[in-house]
Amino acid sequence: MASHRTAPWFQGVLLGGFCLVCSAVLAVAYRFSAPDIERRLKEDMEVSLGQVVPAKYRGNDMVADTVSIDGAEGPTTVYRARKDGQVTAVAYRVVGKGYGGDIVIVMGVDRSGEILGVRVVQHSETPGLGDKVDVRKTRWVDAFKGLSLANTAAAKWAVKKDGGRFDQFSGATITPRAVVKAVKDGLALFSSHRARMLDEAKDALPGPAPAPSSTSGKKTVS
Numbered sequence: 001m002a003s004h005r006t007a008p009w010f011q012g013v014l015l016g017g018f019c020l021v022c023s024a025v026l027a028v029a030y031r032f033s034a035p036d037i038e039r040r041l042k043e044d045m046e047v048s049l050g051q052v053v054p055a056k057y058r059g060n061d062m063v064a065d066t067v068s069i070d071g072a073e074g075p076t077t078v079y080r081a082r083k084d085g086q087v088t089a090v091a092y093r094v095v096g097k098g099y100g101g102d103i104v105i106v107m108g109v110d111r112s113g114e115i116l117g118v119r120v121v122q123h124s125e126t127p128g129l130g131d132k133v134d135v136r137k138t139r140w141v142d143a144f145k146g147l148s149l150a151n152t153a154a155a156k157w158a159v160k161k162d163g164g165r166f167d168q169f170s171g172a173t174i175t176p177r178a179v180v181k182a183v184k185d186g187l188a189l190f191s192s193h194r195a196r197m198l199d200e201a202k203d204a205l206p207g208p209a210p211a212p213s214s215t216s217g218k219k220t221v222s
């Protein structure tokens, strides 16, 4: 006579019970580790923000001062640096399509739309080829510092091979092209949402920033 242990209903109950216990263990583990994970993510973001927005711009906790901007690629969290209540700089993530997949970049921009810093924080580019965009390998990303859409002509936002101002890497043009495009798009995002990013949009309708004035004293690289 077959024991109930081999009966399908018993196997089903056993499997169900096992799944229930596993789910409960995972839920408890998540409950205990969630604050730790959140703290570490905050610390990581603080490190990234510190690398793209110099200390002299920051008198606040940037991680706690954010606004969500709806860009072409979906919502983007913008972190604000303030001094005496006024936003002095912002930082946000942009994503480029590299050779190995997404290249996640954090960029810092001052009130005038000039880049303060760029860091690649996540990528899957090939070691020795595309990974030169990582500051731990080379200082290539420093080439963005001080550039803006106002002081650098549109055609110059490209690698040298394509007529632009940025070095490509030998045998690896896809990666730097992707980063240059992502950073340029990031500046366009700033330009389109400047008032909201700078917390000056209370009475203003969202819209593009005024065109750079020819009397602003900023030079255009051509």
Ligand SMILES: Cc1cc2nc3c(=O)[nH]c(=O)nc-3n(C[C@H](O)[C@H](O)[C@H](O)COP(=O)(O)O)c2cc1C
Pocket (backbone or CB within 6 Å): 099, 100, 125, 126, 127, 129, 130, 131, 171, 172, 173, 174, 175, 176
């Ligand atoms: C195994 C392998 C890995 C590669 N990794 C990269 C990379 O990480 N980044 C990159 O730009 N190109 C990489 N390349 C080279 C690209 O396929 C491409 O040839 C190069 O970027 C030059 O592009 P261009 O012809 O548009 O100038 C890799 C090629 C191979 C065969």
